Amino acid sequence: xxxxxxxxxxxxxxxxxxxxxxxxxxxxxxxxxxxxxxxxxxxxxxxxxxxxxxxxxxxxxxxxxxxxxxxxxxxxxxxxxxxxxxxxxxxxxxxxxxxxxxxxxxxxxxxxxxxxxxxxxxxxxxxxxxxxxxxxxxxxxxxxxxxxxxxxxxxxxxxxxxxxxxxxxxxxxxxxxxxxxxxxxxxxxxxxxxxxxxxxxxxxxxxxxxxxxxxxxxxxxxxxxxxxxxxxxxxxxxxxxxxxxxxxxxxxxxxxxxxxxxxxxxxxxxxxxxxxxxxxxxxxxxxxxxxxxxxxxxxxxxxxxxxxxxxxxxxxxxxxxxxxxxxxxxxxxxxxxxxxxxxxxxxxxxxxxxxxxxxxxxxxxxxxxxxxxxxxxxxxxxxxxxxxxxxxxxxxxxxxxxxxxxxxxxxxxxxxxxxxxxxxxxxxxxx
Amino acid sequence: xxxxxxxxxxxxxxxxxxxxxxxxxxxxxxxxxxxxxxxxxxxxxxxxxxxxxxxxxxxxxxxxxxxxxxxxxxxxxxxxxxxxxxxxxxxxxxxxxxxxxxxxxxxxxxxxxxxxxxxxxxxxxxxxxxxxxxxxxxxxxxxxxxxxxxxxxxxxxxxxxxxxxxxxxxxxxxxxxxxxxxxxxxxxxxxxxxxxxxxxxxxxxxxxxxxxxxxxxxxxxxxxxxxxxxxxxxxxxxxxxxxxxxxxxxxxxxxxxxxxxxxxxxxxxxxxxxxxxxxxxxxxxxxxxxxxxxxxxxxxxxxxxxxxxxxxxxxxxxxxxxxxxxxxxxxxxxxxxxxxxxxxxxxxxxxxxxxxxxxxxxxxxxxxxxxxxxxxxxxxxxxxxxxxx
Numbered sequence: 102x103x104x105x106x107x108x109x110x111x112x113x114x115x116x117x118x119x120x121x122x123x124x125x126x127x128x129x130x131x132x133x134x135x136x137x138x139x140x141x142x143x144x145x146x147x148x149x150x151x152x153x154x155x156x157x158x159x160x161x162x163x164x165x166x167x168x169x170x171x172x173x174x175x176x177x178x179x180x181x182x183x184x185x186x187x188x189x190x191x192x193x194x195x196x197x198x199x200x201x202x203x204x205x206x207x208x209x210x211x212x213x214x215x216x217x218x219x220x221x222x223x224x225x226x227x228x229x230x231x232x233x234x235x236x237x238x239x240x241x242x243x244x245x246x247x248x249x250x251x252x253x254x255x256x257x258x259x260x261x262x263x264x265x266x267x268x269x270x271x272x273x274x275x276x277x278x279x280x281x282x283x284x285x286x287x288x289x290x291x292x293x294x295x296x297x298x299x300x301x302x303x304x305x306x307x308x309x310x311x312x313x314x315x316x317x318x319x320x321x322x323x324x325x326x327x328x329x330x331x332x333x334x335x336x337x338x339x340x341x342x343x344x345x346x347x348x349x350x351x352x353x354x355x356x357x358x359x360x361x362x363x364x365x366x367x368x369x370x371x372x373x374x375x376x377x378x379x380x381x382x383x384x385x386x387x388x389x390x391x392x393x394x395x396x397x398x399x400x401x402x403x404x405x406x407x408x409x410x411x412x413x414x415x416x417x418x419x420x421x422x423x424x425x426x427x428x429x430x431x432x433x434x435x436x437x438x439x440x441x442x443x444x445x446x447x448x449x450x451x452x453x454x455x456x457x458x459x460x461x462x463x464x465x466x467x468x469x470x471x472x473x474x475x476x477x478x479x480x481x482x483x484x485x486x487x488x489x490x491x492x493x494x495x496x497x498x499x500x501x502x503x504x505x506x507x508x509x510x511x512x513x514x515x516x517x518x519x520x521x522x523x524x525x526x527x528x529x530x531x532x
Numbered sequence: 533x534x535x536x537x538x539x540x541x542x543x544x545x546x547x548x549x550x551x552x553x554x555x556x557x558x559x560x561x562x563x564x565x566x567x568x569x570x571x572x573x574x575x576x577x578x579x580x581x582x583x584x585x586x587x588x589x590x591x592x593x594x595x596x597x598x599x600x601x602x603x604x605x606x607x608x609x610x611x612x613x614x615x616x617x618x619x620x621x622x623x624x625x626x627x628x629x630x631x632x633x634x635x636x637x638x639x640x641x642x643x644x645x646x647x648x649x650x651x652x653x654x655x656x657x658x659x660x661x662x663x664x665x666x667x668x669x670x671x672x673x674x675x676x677x678x679x680x681x682x683x684x685x686x687x688x689x690x691x692x693x694x695x696x697x698x699x700x701x702x703x704x705x706x707x708x709x710x711x712x713x714x715x716x717x718x719x720x721x722x723x724x725x726x727x728x729x730x731x732x733x734x735x736x737x738x739x740x741x742x743x744x745x746x747x748x749x750x751x752x753x754x755x756x757x758x759x760x761x762x763x764x765x766x767x768x769x770x771x772x773x774x775x776x777x778x779x780x781x782x783x784x785x786x787x788x789x790x791x792x793x794x795x796x797x798x799x800x801x802x803x804x805x806x807x808x809x810x811x812x813x814x815x816x817x818x819x820x821x822x823x824x825x826x827x828x829x830x831x832x833x834x835x836x837x838x839x840x841x842x843x844x845x846x847x848x849x850x851x852x853x854x855x856x857x858x859x860x861x862x863x864x865x866x867x868x869x870x871x872x873x874x875x876x877x878x879x880x881x882x883x884x885x886x887x888x889x890x891x892x893x894x895x896x897x898x899x900x901x902x903x904x905x906x907x908x909x910x911x912x913x914x915x916x917x918x919x920x921x
Contacts, residue, residue, distance in 0.1 A: 123805040124713070124748060124779055128652040131815040134822070158599060166598045180591045190569075190793060225636055225796075228826035236679075244538030261822055268647075268823035270681075302535075336535065367535055381600045382830030393534040403542035410545065410672055411679035412643055412824065413636035418794040419831040 135260060135501045143498045151496035152514045154505040159346060159376050159444055159477055162511045168379035169440040175423055175433070192409040194223020198421040201428035202387040205351040206341070206358050206370055213362050218395040220402055222409070223416045226384035227342050228265060230371035233388050234338060235269035236408045237369070238304055241401070242336070252304045252338075253295070255279035257314050257480065257502050259342075262306065277305070280314045282482055285470035287316045293329060301334045309339045309370065310347040310354040313504050314480035316470070317347070323357050327364055337361055341372035347476035349445035350438070351377070358389070367393045374424050376477075377441050383420025444508075448477050451507045451515075458519035465526050477508045487525045494528075495521035546671065550910050559908040565917040566910050568724065568889050569793060570856055580791045580852040582845055586838050596834070601827045603818050605634020605799075609833040612840035613799035617720075617753060617767055617782050624774050628807045631814045633800040633821060634828045638754045638785030639676060641800035645750060645781045646680030647820045648813070653748065654713045659683050663715040664706065666690035668914060670724045670752070673717060688716065691726045696882040696894055698728050700737070707741040715748040720782065721766040722759035722888020725916035729759070729887055735769045739776050749773055749780040757789045759888045761857035763850065779805050786836050788889070789853050795832025860889060860920045867919065883919075891919050 133141075136155065143153045161167040193199060203214065203221035213219045224230040235252075242248040250273030252266045257280040266274050277299070278291030296305065307326070310317050318326065330337060339358050345351045352359075358370050370389040375381045390405075392398055409415075427433045449472070456471040466482060483491065483503040491497045497518055499505040510518055550566040572578045590596065604610065610632035615625065624630050635641035650658050659681050665673045667687035677685055688710075689702025707716070718738075723729055730738060742749060751770055757763045770782055786797040800817075804810035821827070839845045868883040883891050895903070895915040903909045911917045 121746075123809045124654050124746075125652065125804065125809050125813055127655050128809070128812045128816055130812045131819045133815075168598050177591050180587050225825040225829065226827075228822075228824070232824055241536055241539045243535050261826070264819070264823040268820065375600075379598060381598055384825070384827075384829040392536060394537070397534045397536045397539060400539040400541045401536050403544070404539055406545070407542045407675065408679070410639070411675040412640070413796065414639035414672070415637070415794070415796065417636070417796040417829040417832060419829070 139492070139498055139500070142492060146496050148496040150517055151498070152509070152518055153498045154509045154518070155498050155500045156506055156509060157342075158381055158506075159343070159379075159448075159508045160506070160511075161508075162447070164509070164511060164513070166379060166381055167444065169437070171433075171436050171440060172379055172423065172427075175426055179422060179426065190415050192406045192415055193221075194416040195418055195421040195425055197425040197429060198223050198385075199387070201425055202372070202374070203389055205344070205428070206355040206372060206387075206389055207362060207391070208352055208359055211359065211362060213391045216395055218392040218398055220390040220392070220398060220405065222388045222390070222405065223421050224371075224386040224388050225413055225416050226375065226386040227371055227373035228261070228386070229384070229413070229416070230373070230386040230388040231262065231265050231338075231340070232269055233405070233408060233412065234369040234371055234390075235266045235271060236412070237390070237401075237405055238336075238338075239270045240408065241404060242304070243302060249273050250304065251275050251300060252306065253277045253299055254306050255292075255308065255312065257312075257504065258306070258308075259313055271304075275299075279312070280316060280480060285316075285467060285480070285482060286473075287318060287322065289318075289322055289325070293325060296326070296329055296333065296335060299333065299335060302336065304336045304338055305330065306338045306340060307357070309341045309357040311341070311343045311476040311478055313478050313500075313502075315474035315476060315478045315504075316480070317474070317476075318357070320356070320360075323360055327361050327366065331364065331366060337366060337368040339368060339370040341370060343376040343477060344372045344374060345377035345441045346445050346448065349442040362391050365393070367391055374420070377444070378420070378424055378427070378437075380420040380423060383423070384417065385420035385424055386416075445475070448507055449475065451510050452479070454515055455507065455510060455519060458515065459522065462519060462523045464519075464523040477506050478504060479507050480504045481522065483522075483525060487528075490528055491521055491525045495524060497521045546912065550912065553904075554910045557908055557910075562908040562910070564910045566912055568788070568918055570788065570791065570889070571920055573859075577793075578791055578856070580849070582839055582848040582852050583790060583792065583835060585848075586835050586845060589838065590831075590834055601634070601830050601833070603821050603827045604632075604814065605828045606830065606833040606837055608841055609837035610634055610799060612837055613784055613786070614801040616763060616840060617756065617770055617784055617801050618774060618803070619764065619767065619771055622771070622774065624803050629804045629810050631802045631804070631810045633802070633814070633817050634833055635783075635798040635800050636825060636828060637787055637796040637798040638752065638783050639672065639798070640796065640825075640828075641783035641785070641798040642673070642676045642752065643680060644817060644820055644824070645783055645800050646677050646682065647824075648817050649715060649748070649750070649781075650681040651820075652813070652816050653715070661713060661715065662686050662711055663717065664688045664710060665717045666719065666723070668725055669717070669719075673752075677717075690723070691728065691892065693894070696879075696892070697885070698730055698734065700730065700734050704737060704741055707738065707745065707747060710745065710747060712746045713748065715750055716742065717750045717752055718769070720751045720753035720756065720770050721768075722755035722890070724754070724888070725890050725912065725914060726892045727886030727888050727890045727919075728882075728892070730769070732768065732772075735772055739773055739778070743776060743778065749778050751780060751782040753782050754785040755788055755888050756784070757850070757853040758857055758860070761854040761861075763853070774803055779803060779809075786832070789856075790832075790836055790839075790849070792832050792835065795835070796829060797832035797836050856920075863919050864891070889918055889920065891917050893917055
C-alpha cells in the first residue's frame, strides 16, 4: 500500500513538473550580505593563521564568546529551582527585567520613570527592539498611520539597520555624515549640517555608545546635537547594542539617553544585554519608549502590544530571567559587575597593545584613536582594496568598511594581526 | 505635545483580558477556561518530565557554545521538527526539497511565512492577493497577516452553528469561488477554537479543489500530538497534501506539545517543488528573519532538538504528550457525562466529537456572561472553553 501510494505520488509529481511550474519560480535568490560573505570566506579559508575580526560577539582571551562562571552558576540554579513557576505570559516580557533594564538606562531617579511616562519592553534581541521601535514609528509617528520616514542612519553603521526600517515599512532611509576618515573621529560639523538640513520631524538613529567605528560622541557634542534636534523637531532613536562594554557600567554607557531625557525629549532606545551577560543565544533585548506626557502611555502601550502580538507574541523568558535575577540582587550584581569591568578593561588593554605594536612597526597613519575610543569596535581606516588584501593575502578578516572587533585580538594573534595590518597599509593595491 | 498624542487606545486582546479579569476575581471557586494552556488536575501548568530532564542535561553540558545561532536557527532543530510534521520516511525530505526556519513560536512562523508570501509568491508583491482564514479562527491570524502586508483577508466557511460541526459544503464552495492563487490558512488538527476537524474524506475533497484551483496551502500546526495522542495521526492531513504534490508551508508550534510556552519555540517548514526552488526561498526568508529578530533564541530549540534527536528521549516525550492528550479526552468524557446527568438542556455529543484542547459549547453571549458574572467560570464570549482544568 505504502509503495503503491509512493509510486502514484511519484507519477503525479512527474506530470506536475511538466505542466505546473512552482509558484515560487519568480523568487530571486537573495544576494548574501557582506557579513555572510565574509564569514563564509573565513570558514572556507584553510590557512592556519586565519583570524576573524568581523564578528559582533565579545570574545575572551581564548577567542571564545565570554560566559562568566558566575552566570553559569545562576543558570544552573535557576534551572533546578522547582519553586519557579511559569511566569504569566505577557507580550511585554518579564516585568522585573523591564523594570531593571529601564532603570539601567534612565537611572533610578529619572523624572520620566517617576512621572510614569516610560514604557519598557523586553524584545527578541537588539534587532527585535529596533524592529519594534520602527513598527511603532511607522504606525503611529505624529498621527501618521503610514509614516514612511525619513529615517537617518549614520555613515558606517551596521548594514542591517536600513533593512530593518525598510522591512517595517519605512523605505525612506538616508544617511548623515559621522565617521571622518581623515581625522579618525566623528565628523561633527558634517553631522550637524546634515541634521540641520533634514526635513523637520525626521527620525534620527544615534549610537549612545559603541558605534561600529568606535568613535562615540562626547558630552559637548551631545549638547549641540540635542539642542539642534529639539529646535528642528527631529526624533531620536538611540542605540545601545553592547550596553556596558564601553565604560564598564550600564548607566555610564547610557548617559546620552539620560541627558536627552533630562531635556524633556521624547525618544526610543534599543539595547541588548547579550554581550555584558554572555547570553548571545538567549537574545535579551529591550526597547525603551520615553513619552512627553503620561496621558498617552496607555494608548501607546496598547498599540505596542498589538504590534508585538503579530510579530512574536511574547519574547522568550530564559535570558531575561537571568538578567533580572542578577540585577535585582545587590550581591549578584556586584559579582556580575566585576565581570563587565573586566571585559571593558580588556578591550582597552587590547587597544593599547594594538596601538603600541603599530607604532613600533612604523605603520603609516595615526593610531591615537585606538586608545581614545572605548568598547569593542574600531574603524581601522583601511579602504576597500586594503581590506581585500588583508583577507586574501593575509587571511585576516575585517568588515568591508574597515571596522573590526578588538576583543577578537588576543596574545596569540596580536603579532600576526598587526603585521598584517601594517602590510596592508603599506602594500601596493591589488591589481 | 507628545508625537504620540493622536494614538488611539487599542482594544484589549480578548483572551488576555479574560485572564486578567479572572485573576482579579476573589471568588474561591473561580475557574479559567479561557487561555489555551494545559493545566494539571491541580490547575497548575505542567512542565513535562522529559523537558526537566533535558534542561538539566543542557545546563550541565559545558561543550555547548554560547554564540548566536545562525539566522535560520539551530540546524538539528529545524530538520528534526520538519520530520515530526512530515514523517521520517517522507518522500519530500528524501528528495531534498524540504527546508525550515526556526521561529519565535507559531506566531513567528506564521509571520515569517506571511511576510515571504506577500513578497515572493506567485510573481512578486502580493499585497492584494486574498488570504483566507477559517470562520472562526484563532483571533491572532488576522493581525499577523494584516501586519505582514496582506490587504485582503477573507473568511472561509467553517463552523456550522446549527449542526455544531464542520460546514464542509460551505468550505468547498469558498474554495471553488476563491480567486486562483489565493492563500488558505488550514488548521492541521484540533481546530482552534471549534475543536472540529475535517474527516480524512473531507480533507481529500478539500485537497482536490485546492489543487484544481491552484490555491496555496499554509498549515497552522500548533497541536500535533495533543489532539489524538498520536503524532502521526495528527499530521495525517499535512502528509496527505505533501503526497499529493502540493508546495506548502507548515507553521509549527512546540508551545503546547512541549509545554514550552515561554521559550517561544516554533518552526516554519517549507515543502518546495525541488531543491533549487527551496534554496531561493530560504535565501529570501533569511533576509526577512534578519530584519525581524536577526537570529532566533537558542534555549527552547536546544531542548526540543535534543529530545527529538535522541530515540529514548523522543519516546519519553511521546509518552508525555499522550498523557496530556489522554487527560483532555478524559475531561471531555466527564464533562459530557456530567452535563447529561444534570439533564442540561441541549445535546452534548459535540463535546466528545470535537478534538483537541478547545470545545465550542454553543453557549450564546448572554449565557457566557452569566457563567462569568454569576458563576465565576471564565470562558470566551464565543462559547469556546478549554477542556482541561
